[in-house]
Amino acid sequence: MSALTDVDVPTRLLPKLTDANRAFWTGGANGELLVQRCEACDRWQLPPVDSCPVCGGAVALSPVSGLGAVFTYTTNYHQFHPDIPPPNLIAIVTLDEQDDLRLMTNLVGCTEDDIASGSAVRVQFEDHGEIFYPVFELIGQGQ
Amino acid sequence: MTDTPCKGAIVSGLGISQIGRRTGISHLDNTLHSAREAIADAGLTPADIEGVTTMGDTPVSAAAAALGIEPVYRGGGFSTGGLLSPVMSAAKAVVEGRARHVLVYRTVQMMGGEFVPGAGGDGDAPDEGKGNLLDVMADIEEVLAANALSAVNWLAMHCRRHMEIYGTTKEQLGWLAINSRRNAALNPRAVYRDPITMQDYLGARPVSSPLGLFDCDVPVDGSIAVVVSAPDYAPDCPKPAVRVEAVGGSSGAGGWFHRPDYPNMASVDAAAEMWSRTDLTPSDLDIAELYDGFTYLTFAWLEALGICGDGEAGPYVEGATRIALDGELPLNTYGGQLSAGRMHGYWVLHEACVQLRGEAGDRQVKDNPEVAVVSNGGGPIAGCLLLTR
Numbered sequence: 226m227s228a229l230t231d232v233d234v235p236t237r238l239l240p241k242l243t244d245a246n247r248a249f250w251t252g253g254a255n256g257e258l259l260v261q262r263c264e265a266c267d268r269w270q271l272p273p274v275d276s277c278p279v280c281g282g283a284v285a286l287s288p289v290s291g292l293g294a295v296f297t298y299t300t301n302y303h304q305f306h307p308d309i310p311p312p313n314l315i316a317i318v319t320l321d322e323q324d325d326l327r328l329m330t331n332l333v334g335c336t337e338d339d340i341a342s343g344s345a346v347r348v349q350f351e352d353h354g355e356i357f358y359p360v361f362e363l364i365g366q367g368q
Numbered sequence: 369m370t371d372t373p374c375k376g377a378i379v380s381g382l383g384i385s386q387i388g389r390r391t392g393i394s395h396l397d398n399t400l401h402s403a404r405e406a407i408a409d410a411g412l413t414p415a416d417i418e419g420v421t422t423m424g425d426t427p428v429s430a431a432a433a434a435l436g437i438e439p440v441y442r443g444g445g446f447s448t449g450g451l452l453s454p455v456m457s458a459a460k461a462v463v464e465g466r467a468r469h470v471l472v473y474r475t476v477q478m479m480g481g482e483f484v485p486g487a488g489g490d491g492d493a494p495d496e497g498k499g500n501l502l503d504v505m506a507d508i509e510e511v512l513a514a515n516a517l518s519a520v521n522w523l524a525m526h527c528r529r530h531m532e533i534y535g536t537t538k539e540q541l542g543w544l545a546i547n548s549r550r551n552a553a554l555n556p557r558a559v560y561r562d563p564i565t566m567q568d569y570l571g572a573r574p575v576s577s578p579l580g581l582f583d584c585d586v587p588v589d590g591s592i593a594v595v596v597s598a599p600d601y602a603p604d605c606p607k608p609a610v611r612v613e614a615v616g617g618s619s620g621a622g623g624w625f626h627r628p629d630y631p632n633m634a635s636v637d638a639a640a641e642m643w644s645r646t647d648l649t650p651s652d653l654d655i656a657e658l659y660d661g662f663t664y665l666t667f668a669w670l671e672a673l674g675i676c677g678d679g680e681a682g683p684y685v686e687g688a689t690r691i692a693l694d695g696e697l698p699l700n701t702y703g704g705q706l707s708a709g710r711m712h713g714y715w716v717l718h719e720a721c722v723q724l725r726g727e728a729g730d731r732q733v734k735d736n737p738e739v740a741v742v743s744n745g746g747g748p749i750a751g752c753l754l755l756t757r
Contacts, residue, residue, distance in 0.1 A: 238517070240509035272507045272626070297532070297631075299524035300577045305517040315516045315576075317525055317625050325628055329507070329514040337577060342532050358513065 234351045236308040237358060246273040248286045253350030253357025257288040260326070269323045289326075291348035293318040293361065296327060300337045318346055318361055328359070335363045372645045373446065374459035378602050378609040379721050379755070380469070381410025381595035387557050387709045390478060391589045398591035399426040399475045400434055406593035407435075411606040412469055417595070419443075419461055419470035421454040424712070426475045426591070441467040448617030449638070449751030451713040451744050456615045456751065458596040468601070473593035474714040505748070507623035520584060520662060522624050523746055524576040526631040527664035531578065533631075534679030538578055540686055541663040542569035544699075545582040545706055547688040548660065552703025554693075554731035559586050559709045583663040585705035592714040594721070610721045613739075613754040616642025620748030634750035635665075635672035635743065642752050643674070650674040654737035655723050656697055657716035659744040660704045669743045673752070698733045713744025717753065724757040 242250060249271075252259035261270040265282025269289070277284055298316035314337055320326040332340065333349065346361035383405030385398040407414060419441030420428045432439050445464075446456035451474070458470035516522055530536050545564065552558035564582065572581035602609040618634035618641070627633070643649070650673060658669040667681035675697065676684040685691050691699035702708050702719040709715065720740035722728050736757075743752040 235515070237515060238512040240513055246509070272510050272623075274506075297525040297529040299516075299521055299528060299579075300574075301516070301518075301521050302574045302576065303518070303520070306515075309515050309517065313515050315514050315521055315525070325626075327625060327630075329510050329516060329625060331514055342529070 234353065235313075236306075237353065238306070239353060239356050239358070242355070245275055249273050250356045250358070252286075252288070253359060256350070258291050258348050258359055259286045260289050260320070260322070261285070262287050269320070269326045271326055271328050289320055289322050293320040293346050293348075295332070295340050295342055295344040295346060297342060298332065298337060298340060316361070331360045333360045333362050339363060372614065374456055374463060374612050374615045375645070376599040377459035377462045377612040378597050378599060378605065379594050379612070379717075380597040380601055380605045380607070380609060381406040381408070381412065381593075382718055382721055383407070383409060383593040384557065384718055385591040387559060387588050387590035387711065389559060389586070389588055393589060395425045395475045395477050395589070395591070396430060396434065398589065399431050399473055399593075402475070402591040402593035403431060403435055403471055403473055406473075406595050407471065409607060410469065410595040410597065411604065412595065417469050417471050419458060419467035421458055421470060422473050422475070423451060423454050424474060425477055426473070431473065437471070441470060446615070446617065448619055449615060450617065450634075450749040452615075452717070452742070452751035452753060453617070455594065455596065455717065455753065456617065459612045459615065462596055462598040465598070468598045470596045471593060472596055473591055474712055475591035476588065476710065476712055478587045478589045505620075505623065507626055511624055518576070519746065520576045520579055523662050523664055524579045525625070526633065526668070526747075527578055527662075529631040530664070530667065530679070534682065536667070536679070536682040538570065539566060540682030541583060541667070542566050543685045543688040543691075544660065544663045544666050544704075545569050547685070547691050548700050548704035548706040548708070550688070551693065551701050551731055552707035554729075555702050555708055558703040558707055559588055560707045561703075579662060579664065582706070585661050585710040586707065588709035588711070590709060590711055592711050592718050594717065608725045608757060610724050611756045613648060613756045614642045614645035615754070616640070616645070616752045618748070618750045620750075622748065624747045631668075633668050633672070633746060634748045635668050635745060635752075638743070638745070638750035638752050639669075639672040639674065642754055646754055648739060648754060652739045653697060653741055655701065655720060655733055655740040656699050657702075657720045657740060657742045658700060659713055659716065659746065660700060660706050661710065661746055663706065665746045666700070668746065669752075673741060673743065693731060693733060701728065701731055701733060713751075716742045716744060720755050724755060
């Protein structure tokens with residue numbers, strides 16, 4: 226995993242940091258995508274929560290591999306915000322650690338013609354100051 | 369059968385303002401128009417109205433003051449039905465005897481306006497005791513951070529997944545847009561009434577792939593109102609009473625994209641709850657008025673309601689014959705939000721009642737339809753109503 230340095234960092238509507246979500250949004254400063262995992266049932270959990278939504282157990286943070294697969298995607302063509310120009314390739318990525326561990330993100334360095342559901346991707350981070358936003362790049366060839 | 373909280377309530381009155389693009393008419397004027405029409409249509413005067421409830425623009429206090437109503441009931445009681453929660457709350461209130469006649473309105477403004485998803489309207493408290501599941505909007509921060517700033521982006525991804533799992537095609541979505549435009553041509557209030565072809569549909573500018581302009585509904589100004597009355601008002605109701613048979617809603621667990629059964633949505637939960645409260649089945653339906661904020665949402669509702677099987681919505685609507693006014697199950701007979709205008713789930717309700725009354729004029733479904741389903745919502749927001757004549 227590495228920080229993005231060779232692309233412009235786009236404007237984003239970033240979240241307010243809380244005790245529950247801080248590690249997820251800032252871990253990229255150390256090159257880590259930190260995800261909660263239940264200490265009782267071992268399930269990984271996104272989005273960040275106060276306790277495991279399945280068993281109620283306590284959650285602790287662990288770094289994940291940053292590898293995943295495209296679950297679904299869309300290219301947005303309409304300008305909904307004055308500082309966020311289209312097009313942008315939005316995707317839901319399933320992280321390799323668990324088959325329902327999903328996050329919404331942007332795919333960088335490719336267009337939707339290059340990808341399909343199942344395409345293998347790897348995290349990179351955009352430096353927004355305190356927040357390091359996780360985006361994903363294509364690895365290998367899309368189907 | 370589980371509890372049946374709204375069963376037997378009737379829709380006694382209907383009102384609708386001018387619907388249009390940038391009409392210049394204020395939201396309060398539109399509200400007063402639809403409200404007065406609905407109250408008169410129910411054979412009532414403002415003095416008879418004991419409750420007022422809404423969601424979104426024009427607060428109850430402003431509407432009630434202008435109408436000269438002092439409502440004792442101002443909403444609450446059913447908070448899981450999305451945009452239809454105020455209707456369901458009103459139905460529950462009249463069945464429980466907390467009010468005899470309740471005015472429910474929904475006023476929308478094309479530019480601006482307010483809408484808080486899941487807020488439940490005036491006086492509606494959030495559901496309690498639903499456990500520790502992910503909330504209806506638990507993942508919204510993540511969604512916005514990904515620059516997925518519009519529902520069209522979120523639902524485009526559901527649609528893409530459906531296409532990849534089931535082979536659903538863009539053309540199949542297009543039949544919904546074509547069907548709606550064909551019905552809108554017969555509805556003088558509809559905003560867009562000129563026919564469109566498949567070529568028009570496929571050639572429209574892309575908005576969020578695979579969805580294009582004709583997959584999106586039409587923002588408008590307008591107001592729709594209904595009067596919901598106690599069951600025993602039916603004999604005195606000047607118009608044929610439309611009866612609430614069952615309602616369904618959803619807690620929205622899983623948010624926008626964390627449901628295990630994605631691309632299924634809260635509509636699956638709402639439909640299951642509704643059918644659990646009635647002996648009727650999907651084969652009893654004569655008309656379907658289903659939410660179409662985006663074409664794909666109607667596919668989701670067709671499948672959620674069991675009108676067709678999972679993944680079969682595309683083939684079901686293909687050719688737009690089965691869903692035509694003279695088809696097996698006429699769909700969005702007023703033109704839908706896609707062509708008539710985005711009244712946020714209230715035109716589907718209004719139209720179902722108009723059709724069940726037999727008042728739909730040129731677009732009236734033949735053979736006296738008796739059972740209609742109304743639905744609204746997408747993603748973690750969903751509500752549906754089963755209505756009978």
